[in-house]
Amino acid sequence: xxxxxxxxxxxxxxxxxxxxxxxxxxxxxxxxxxxxxxxxxxxxxxxxxxxxxxxxxxxxxxxxxxxxxxxxxxxxxxxxxxxxxxxxxxxxxxxxxxxxxxxxxxxxxxxxxxxxxxxxxxxxxxxxxxxxxxxxxx
Numbered sequence: 559x560x561x562x563x564x565x566x567x568x569x570x571x572x573x574x575x576x577x578x579x580x581x582x583x584x585x586x587x588x589x590x591x592x593x594x595x596x597x598x599x600x601x602x603x604x605x606x607x608x609x610x611x612x613x614x615x616x617x618x619x620x621x622x623x624x625x626x627x628x629x630x631x632x633x634x635x636x637x638x639x640x641x642x643x644x645x646x647x648x649x650x651x652x653x654x655x656x657x658x659x660x661x662x663x664x665x666x667x668x669x670x671x672x673x674x675x676x677x678x679x680x681x682x683x684x685x686x687x688x689x690x691x692x693x694x695x696x
Contacts, residue, residue: 630665
């Protein structure tokens with residue numbers, strides 16, 4: 559009886575396997591490898607406005623100064639024009655201010671006051687810290 563069950567199971571597997579072989583897969587539509595053509599290479603047209611660089615001449619990228627000055631010029635765009643309200647305030651105060659003061663903030667000659675570690679800690683403290691704080695004597 560056991561052999562009969564094994565023989566029936568094997569026959570069922572063979573029949574199922576043969577049923578899966580009905581389509582061979584060789585009749586699919588696929589590209590013809592002999593009909594493939596090569597693409598022409600891309601050609602960049604010449605730019606006749608460009609001239610070859612002269613030996614020993616300065617590069618055009620370096621003509622406007624150092625990289626720091628170029629960066630500040632790109633970020634801030636030079637001296638910012640004043641609005642009418644700002645101009646009126648300056649005139650009523652009687653002071654003379656440099657028109658390009660906004661652009662000279664990143665200048666290495668600008669004097670900056672170091673506030674110290676205590677101020678840095680206060681500014682960097684998370685919101686809400688210290689609301690319930692109390693002072694204790696040492």
